[in-house]
Amino acid sequence: MSTQSTSRAAGPATVAGWVLAPLALAQFICSFAGSNMNVMLNDMSEDLNTTVPGIQISITLFLLTMAALMVPFGKLTDLLGRKVCFLLGLGVYAVGAILSALAPGLGLLILGNSILEGAGTALLIPPVYILVTLYWKDLRSRARSFGIVSAAGGVGAATGPLIGGWICTAISWRAAFVFQALVIVVIILMAIRLKDPVPADPSRPYDVVGAILSGGGLVVFVMGILAIDDSVALGLSLLVAGAVVIGGFYFWIRGRERRKKEALLSTSLFRVRVSNLGLVTQNFQWLLLMGISFLVASHLQVIRHYDAVQSGVIFSAATVGILVSSLAAGRLVKSIAQRTLIVTGFLVTGIGTVLLLLVGAVPGAWPFAPGLLVIGLGLGVMLTPSVNLVQSAFAENLQGEISGLSRSISNLGSSFGTAIVASILGISAAGNADNYVAAMVPLIVVAIVGAVVAGFLPGRRALATSGAIPATG
Structure with missing residues (x-):
């Protein structure tokens, strides 16, 4: 059966509702x-006989590993198949x-977690977005599916402090981490029944040098941001070296x-x-989400000495905001241009960050709730349109590459968010300044620049005319 006919067979009319769940x-x-x-910064650092910065580094390295490997592993989906990569990634994650x-100690934590x-x-995230793109063909059903996946991602990031804090304090x-492993087992059981819409092609060559250059360049670049905390000269040198390697990858x-x-x-991926x-909007969105989460959680624990549950509960406000707006985005895209949703999302997120800035010196944790709620609403409304615009801009034969690139850019944003915040906190603390502010x-x-960048996105009519996005809806 040809790729085209196989893809048609996987259209929305034949996709069972359970497929989206895993x-x-x-x-x-x-x-x-x-x-x-x-x-968990304080609890983990004490139990592992290390420091809070050591745990923070392991968090950043986890995000950095994802960003560095997302493109090389996204390409593997063409060779091994989407389902195989998905299941293999789940297995590696569980281990x-x-x-x-x-x-x-910290060493084994970095090996296991980071x-x-x-x-x-x-390994497992690119297949998620490829399968959604291949299973659901029209704009509305695809936007709805991406809305659910984006909502799950946003809620996962927002509830991480809440659920993690509760588990940490109660047990x-x-x-x-045991909880994560158990969830992975459930996903594997659900995913066994998945069908791969496009056959794998093991005969396709794999660009090993390109994989090394792309991953290595990203690692060096983000390490430069982290190194600025200890040495500005070293940090800038690594940033330049990383940029040079990334440039070498393109050539x-x-x-x-x-x-x-x-x-x-x-290279056609960069011409659209x-x-x-x-x-760019995806990168900024995840930079904001993870940067804000990292900053507020660190501030509440290290400066205000709240425990894991007290710090985590306050993030329920962001969870509610992301869940409500992400699920609504799938319906809003029917009547509102995706560009408008993204611009609005950045502006609302910017308002939320200003609210968080204003309560930096206010006693208690609950004053952070309004800002986190507004940020959740802003981020949730734009996560889905950004993903849909990028994935829908390319044909099926490029879905493995664009999915890997898209998720790499998003996770690079997460790495930037945590690395930038960690570096500024270190520099500010050394200078006895208000590190939170x-x-x-x-x-x-970043929120303001994101709104400006999103303003240059084409409107609904221009997208339909260009053929980048299906004209339906």
């Missing part, structure tokens, strides 16, 4: 893993979660294409204006 749950648990440790739960869970996430921080893949060889990424702008200001700037 995909959404997988996105939930991966996003949960990226934020739940934020409220990492178990090792993290048993970790006697490396294995990060690698497992990079132990180690039980939070490498362009050279392979000129020689008629398959590259890790097609809609996708390029959409990728200093770290919140760049997040407000």
